[in-house]
Amino acid sequence: MEKYLEGLNAEQLRASTHLEGPLMIVAGAGSGKTKVLTTRVAHLINNGVDAFNILALTFTNKAAAEMKERVEHILGNSEARNLYIGTFHSIFARILRKEAPLLGYPSNFTIYDTDDAKSVIKGIVNAMQLDDKHYKPSYIYSRISAAKNGLINPAEYKLDRQIQQEDAQSKRPMMGDIYDAYVRQCFKNGAMDFDDLLLKMYLLLTTVPEVLSRYQRRFKYILIDVYQDTNTAQYNIIKLLGAMHENICVVGDDAQSIYSFRGATVQNILQFKDDYDDVTIVKLEQNYRSTLTILNVANNIIGNNKNQIPKELWTSNMEGEKIVLARTATDNDEGRFVADAIKEQQMRNHYANRDFSVLYRTNAQSRAFEESLRRMNIPYKLVGGTSFYQRKEVKDLLGYLRVIVNQQDEENLKRIINYPARGIGKTTQERMQIRAAESGNTFWQVAESGGWGSKVEEFTIMIKSFKILLEQKNAYDIAFLVGKHTGLIQELYNDKTVEGLARYENVQELLNSIKEFTETPDEEGELQDKTLGSYLQQITLLTDADTDANGDADAVRLMTVHAAKGLEFKCVFIVGMEENLFPSAMAMYDREGLEEERRLFYVAVTRAKERLWITFANSRYRFGSLIQNDPSRFLDEIPVDKLDRSHTGPGVRPGGGFNPGGSQGDIFSKPGALKKLPGKTGPTPSGRPAQAPTPRPTGSNTPSGSGSSDGFSMGIASEIAVGMKVEHQKFGIGKVLSLEGGISNRMASIDFGEGAKKIMLNYAKLRIVG
C-alpha cells in the first residue's frame, strides 16, 4: 500500500481510493474530510489521472491553496499545480474570462460586489421614480439574487404566478421590471454580480454546445467540497459538467448546512444518491478533533433537529474539560470575561494566542472583544467583517482601475469622474447621463464624444493614457501611477486628521497587496497573468476567510460562526448566546429558520478541540440603547452534567422575570434538557470531576466607568423610586413607572415620552431630577 494511505481508517481509505463513478462522502464535523479529499486527489494522480483533468471546488480560496500544497507534499512533485481548484465563483470567473465574449460580455468584465449591485439598483429605482424607502435596494437585491440562484430570468420572473403573487402581496408590483432593468444595466456596464458568475456559466454551458463538450472532456474528475451549501444554479452546472464521465465526488454534512439564506439547498446532498446510478456512499463518523465532552454536547444539540441524515458521530478522544457557561451583566463585561479567560488559560496551560477564537453570530458583536483584548495587550485578528475592500478610499482607487480596464463600467466611472474634485459637477454629470439615455450610448462614449468642456476632456484623455499602459505594465505599476497622477494619494496625504492618515495607510496597503500579487508566482501554471484585469477579477472574489492574510500570525481570531466554518481551534468562545441574537430574531419563528440556527450553533461547538466557553450577557447595547435578552433556548439543549456553571451568577435565574412572555430560556429549571437522544454516543459516566478552568470572575457585578462628573451616575438603583423624574444621558427626561427585580438587578420601566423603556438601573447612567 502507498505510504500516503497509511493511517487512514477503513472508511477514509474507502473514500480516498475510490476512483471511478459517483461518490458521496457524508463527513461529520472533524472527521478528517480535508485529509480524505487531498489523499483522494493525490491517489487519482498517482493512478495516472492527469491533474489537468481534475476540477475541485472548495469553499474558500485559502482551502484551495492548502489543498494544492498538501497534494504536492504527498506526491513530492509539482503536478498538483495543474489542478483546476478554487471556489465556485473564482473558477467560473476564470472560465468566463475566456468565454464571456460568446455571451456578448467583454472578457475584461467587471465583477460587482453587493454594494456595487445595490447602487445600480438604487439608480434604477430612482430613474423609475419609485420610492426607494419602499423599493429598498437591499430587499430588491436579495430578491433578484434568489431569482438568479434559482435560474429564473426576468422574463420567467414576470410570468411566474407565485412570484407575481408574492410581489403583489408585498406591494412591489414593479419588481419584475426592476429586475429586467438591472440585468440590462449590468450587461451595458459589462459587469457581472456574484450570482451572474454562476448564472452566466450555466447559460454558457446550455447555449454553446461546443463549450459544454470542451469542459466536459476536460473535467474528467470533479470534486465538490461542502456540497450541502450549493444552490440550484451550482447544482445544475455540476450536473452538466459531470454528465459525460460521472466521476463526481461530493463531500458534505447536512448538519452543517448554514447558507440557505443565499439559496443553498440541503436537498442537493439529500438527493445526490438519486441523481446518478450506482452512487457509492461513504460515511465518515469518527471525530478526531474534539474531546468527548464537546462532541457529546454537539450531538445532543443537533439531535433536536428533525430533518437530517442519520449518522452517529463518535470519538475515542479523552473526555476533556467541562464546558464553561458564563453569564455577564453586559456585552462589555462579556468582552472582559473572554479576555481574562484567555490570559488565564495562557498562564495555566500555555496556550498561544492563535489557539483561541471568539465566535459570534453577527459582526456587530466584535467590538467589545476588540476593546478588551486591546486593553489586555492580547494580539487579535478580525477575520472578515466590513472588509478592507469596502472602504471608500480603497473602492475609489479600485474604481479607477476598474474603469481603466473596462470603460463601460458606468457605476465606477461615476464614482471617480469627479474624485478627487476636478470640476465635473453634478449638473454636467446629469446632462451627460441624459444624453447617454437618449442616444443609447454608454456614459463613457458620451463623455468621450466631446463638447463637455476641458475638464471632461482632460479626464477622458487621462483614462485613455492609463489604458495604453495596460499592455505594457503590470498591475502594481499601473495602480501606483494612477494613485499618483489622479492626485488621489496626494489628496489623502494632505489630510492630516487621524482618519485621513488611516485612509492614506489603507491605500498604501492596497498598493502593497497589488505588489504582492504581481510578485507572487502564478499557481495555475497555465497563464502568467499579472495584468490588472486578472488582479481585479480575484480581488472581488476573496472570501472572508481569505482576508485573514497572514494566517500564521500568533493572534486570537475573532469572527462570525459562518466564517469559522471548516476551521478548528484548541479553545473556542461562543459568545452572545441569547434569544434574538443566537438564534437570530430574524430566523426564530419558523422551523426551518430555527433549525438552521441550531446547525449554526452545532458548527460553532464543533470548531473546538479542547476547551469551550459559552457566554451570554444580561443586557447589551443594540442600536445605541441597552436591551435585555433571555439566555438562548439552545442552552437548554446542553446536558447539564457537561457544564461548568460557576460563572453564571449566584443562584440567579438568568432572564428570570425580565421578559415576561419571553422564551423558555431557563437552563436551571429544565430537567428536559438532560434528555439523551437515542443512537448518539450515549451518556458518558464522568469518572473524575472536571478540572474546570476557572478564570476569575471579572467583577460583572461592579459597573465600570464612573460617568459621574457630569452628574450622571450608575449604580444609584437604591435611590430611585416609582414616580420620580430622572434624566438619562441618551433618552432625556422620563418618569419612572415601575420597578422590579432585587437590589442587584433592579429594572425600571421609564417613560421617556415614547412608551416605557426597560432600563437596568445598575448600569444605566441616570440623574434624578425630581
Place this chain on the structure above:
DNA sequence: TGATGCTAACTTTTT
C-alpha cells in the same frame, strides 16, 4: 460647488 453637520436607519449570516 464643496464642505460640514445633522438625522435616520441600521444588524443576520456571504460569494
Place this chain on the structure above:
DNA sequence: GTTAGCATCA
C-alpha cells in the same frame, strides 16, 4: 453607536 445620505451654509 455607527454610517450613509441629505440639507444647509460658506
